[in-house]
Amino acid sequence: xxxxxxxxxxxxxxxxxxxxxxxxxxxxxxxxxxxxxxxxxxxxxxxxxxxxxxxxxxxxxxxxxxxxxxxxxxxxxxxxxxxxxxxxxxxxxxxxxxxxxxxxxxxxxxxxxxxxxxxxxxxxxxxxxxxxxxxxxxxxxxxxxxxxxxxxxxxxxxxxxxxxxxxxxxxxxxxxxxxxxxxxxxxxxxxxxxxxxxxxxxxxxxxxxxxxxxxxxxxxxxxxxxxxxxxxxxxxxxxxxxxxxxxxxxxxxxxxxxxxxxxxxxxxxxxxxxxxxxxxxxxxxxxxxxxxxxxxxxxxxxxxxxxxxxxxxxxxxxxxxxxxxxxxxxxxxxxxxxxxxxxxxxxxxxxxxxxxxxxxxxxxxxxxxxxxx
Amino acid sequence: xxxxxxxxxxxxxxxxxxxxxxxxxxxxxxxxxxxxxxxxxxxxxxxxxxxxxxxxxxxxxxxxxxxxxxxxxxxxxxxxxxxxxxxxxxxxxxxxxxxxxxxxxxxxxxxxxxxxxxxxxxxxxxxxxxxxxxxxxxxxxxxxxxxxxxxxxxxxxxxxxxxxxxxxxxxxxxxxxxxxxxxxxxxxxxxxxxxxxxxxxxxxxxxxxxxxxxxxxxxxxxxxxxxxxxxxxxxxxxxxxxxxxxxxxxxxxxxxxxxxxxxxxxxxxxxxxxxxxxxxxxxxxxxxxxxxxxxxxxxxxxxxxxxxxxxxxxxxxxxxxxxxxxxxxxxxxxxxxxxxxxxxxxxxxxxxxxxxxxxxxxxxxxxxxxxxxxxxxxxxxxxxxxxxxxxxxxxxxxxxxxxxxxxxxxxxxxxxxxxxxxxxxxxxxxxxxxxxxxxxxxxxxxxxxxx
Numbered sequence: 022x023x024x025x026x027x028x029x030x031x032x033x034x035x036x037x038x039x040x041x042x043x044x045x046x047x048x049x050x051x052x053x054x055x056x057x058x059x060x061x062x063x064x065x066x067x068x069x070x071x072x073x074x075x076x077x078x079x080x081x082x083x084x085x086x087x088x089x090x091x092x093x094x095x096x097x098x099x100x101x102x103x104x105x106x107x108x109x110x111x112x113x114x115x116x117x118x119x120x121x122x123x124x125x126x127x128x129x130x131x132x133x134x135x136x137x138x139x140x141x142x143x144x145x146x147x148x149x150x151x152x153x154x155x156x157x158x159x160x161x162x163x164x165x166x167x168x169x170x171x172x173x174x175x176x177x178x179x180x181x182x183x184x185x186x187x188x189x190x191x192x193x194x195x196x197x198x199x200x201x202x203x204x205x206x207x208x209x210x211x212x213x214x215x216x217x218x219x220x221x222x223x224x225x226x227x228x229x230x231x232x233x234x235x236x237x238x239x240x241x242x243x244x245x246x247x248x249x250x251x252x253x254x255x256x257x258x259x260x261x262x263x264x265x266x267x268x269x270x271x272x273x274x275x276x277x278x279x280x281x282x283x284x285x286x287x288x289x290x291x292x293x294x295x296x297x298x299x300x301x302x303x304x305x306x307x308x309x310x311x312x313x314x315x316x317x318x319x320x321x322x323x324x325x326x327x328x329x330x331x332x333x334x335x336x337x338x339x340x341x342x343x344x345x346x347x348x349x350x351x352x353x354x355x356x357x358x359x360x361x362x363x364x365x366x367x368x369x370x371x372x373x374x375x376x377x378x379x380x381x382x383x384x385x386x387x388x389x390x391x392x393x394x
Numbered sequence: 395x396x397x398x399x400x401x402x403x404x405x406x407x408x409x410x411x412x413x414x415x416x417x418x419x420x421x422x423x424x425x426x427x428x429x430x431x432x433x434x435x436x437x438x439x440x441x442x443x444x445x446x447x448x449x450x451x452x453x454x455x456x457x458x459x460x461x462x463x464x465x466x467x468x469x470x471x472x473x474x475x476x477x478x479x480x481x482x483x484x485x486x487x488x489x490x491x492x493x494x495x496x497x498x499x500x501x502x503x504x505x506x507x508x509x510x511x512x513x514x515x516x517x518x519x520x521x522x523x524x525x526x527x528x529x530x531x532x533x534x535x536x537x538x539x540x541x542x543x544x545x546x547x548x549x550x551x552x553x554x555x556x557x558x559x560x561x562x563x564x565x566x567x568x569x570x571x572x573x574x575x576x577x578x579x580x581x582x583x584x585x586x587x588x589x590x591x592x593x594x595x596x597x598x599x600x601x602x603x604x605x606x607x608x609x610x611x612x613x614x615x616x617x618x619x620x621x622x623x624x625x626x627x628x629x630x631x632x633x634x635x636x637x638x639x640x641x642x643x644x645x646x647x648x649x650x651x652x653x654x655x656x657x658x659x660x661x662x663x664x665x666x667x668x669x670x671x672x673x674x675x676x677x678x679x680x681x682x683x684x685x686x687x688x689x690x691x692x693x694x695x696x697x698x699x700x701x702x703x704x705x706x707x708x709x710x711x712x713x714x715x716x717x718x719x720x721x722x723x724x725x726x727x728x729x730x731x732x733x734x735x736x737x738x739x740x741x742x743x744x745x746x747x748x749x750x751x752x753x754x755x756x757x758x759x760x761x762x763x764x765x766x767x768x769x770x771x772x773x774x775x776x777x778x779x780x781x782x783x784x785x786x787x788x789x790x791x792x793x794x795x796x797x798x799x800x801x802x803x804x805x806x807x808x809x810x811x812x813x814x815x816x817x818x819x820x821x822x823x824x825x826x827x828x829x830x831x832x833x834x835x836x837x838x839x840x841x842x843x844x845x
Contacts, residue, residue, distance in 0.1 A: 127649025130615025170605035171588035230814040
């Protein structure tokens, strides 16, 4: 057994083989963070915040597979801007938790090269919006090289980070890149929404041989919930049934799941029984779950945070109209952001994104206003 | 002059805010007030201040202070260009006292030359084949054969190569056959890329040669990532990135060299400075000392080599490989060469460059130069040369004829490998395409299998 010393950057590597990682090397301090909310409740509830769940998923996959590494800005000793790699550099070393200079197209391209030569890199975009600076590597290289090489070089990498509209972060920090990325062939798009699915989907994304663009939401890192016990992975291509119902299907993803459920709480009081589906997979759509639901409810509302033109809702609406036209009793409604940059001013920002009242109005429109409402 | 004017301006400003001197003065003034304790404190402050005034320590390192306002670079400190390392003169004669840290064995030298002959033959005949309309596009590497093959000969099979589109000599030297090249240019079903990339965008996993992308310089960050993977795995290998001087104006070049330096990865950057980026001369790509001149600014060991001297390129690359592996650090090589041919089959370079210039460079053909040296060594003869050229010619002609006859990849190749497994929307689109060509047999060329 070789010494379990993580390779350090900067140092010339000697002739003896050095193991890339090892559970033996785990210093007590490094694991304290993730166990803070875990150990105390040990076998019972495993409640934690989303950033902790992502961190735990990352930790488990790095421990399981020595080719998994994380690269980006401030992911090493700083632990990531949203703490997703907090403390992990102590356990795995500063090579596997690699702080890079600032150049999105540079570290994204580096991830592509590392993925093609045997690693499973995760590239963190400090903010998803900044990944527009890496658009060339994502579209021309990351998504294409497996294809253009005739399947010779696979690119098993995860591109992840916080997306969506936060709290008064201005236009550049509030990009919804899923709409920009959805037409790139070769990449898969996954949006997480709960503590449980964040961890389970991250684990699957890391193990996938496809490049996965993994959307976290800047406002969901502190959401609390439980994770699945054990080495649980979730299917990347499957939507999640959030609430079964019969009146109308409301499709949503990421933070809009919470906006929709707020609306549903009110709609229940009004006597409505909507079905809510979290898409999870933004490309490809889980048409099996989508069509099964529409055949049942015969009505669809899409609630999204991205902009109306060319967004996820536009694609989903088109595919529903094309393949399920005869199953529909009402045209598909899309609730999206306006086609404008997101303002810093609180009220303007709030007016840009969909609020629960709009969801309630849309259900009224599609299902008819019930007596007593 | 400028320095004095600047110093005067600083004095006239009256308030040298927060400079070290000001802080010393303030500390000293405060200490004057009383007693020995204060005096001792003042001494300490002065000592600390004098150290702080000597150098500025900050997270990026330590830099000395100067009271002289002076500029460096541009017109302020014109420097001689980095000289160009060569071991053979333009007639293939030994340069006296040339530094040869690495021996070039006879067997390797002959193989290099034979590959050059084959490369010249491929370039000539493939170019003509494109002009005849047999495939859509071609790019020659005329004038740069020694750069590609001299460097390729210095690498090991386990080294990982990322190239641009004018280094076909590298993949040939690594074992890609003329037949492989012909299959790729025709995009037939034997082609490893399954007919998905333009001609000359070769790639071979078996030969550790990554599939070429058309977008310039995108392979450079990939090469850094591969170097990082090599280092992490502690493999006895280096990553090698080829590119032209035009591509080194791309942001990806700057990111890649900076990343390689800061992350300390074993990588060799090999720039072919061939003077022309389509119609843009190198003088319009940069103002500094070429590409090698940038290396020290990034903290990278750099050298300039005569790209027309195959032995010099071989020695330079061998040495770069030694430094990169031993120090786990990047090395930048700028090989000065000349694009003797047009940019591509879509270009006519006589429209933008002087006939005299082209003629002069063609007279300095690097293949002839290397051949002259081999003959002087007694390792090669005119007879062998004739035979090698005749054999290469018939191999290339036969390879093209064979590749042209082969069927194209089936329609399904359009949809496979986009993802590891075909998702439903691609299956649906595949079915639509199949249904369309079955309904309209004329819509699909006869040499594309419908399946």
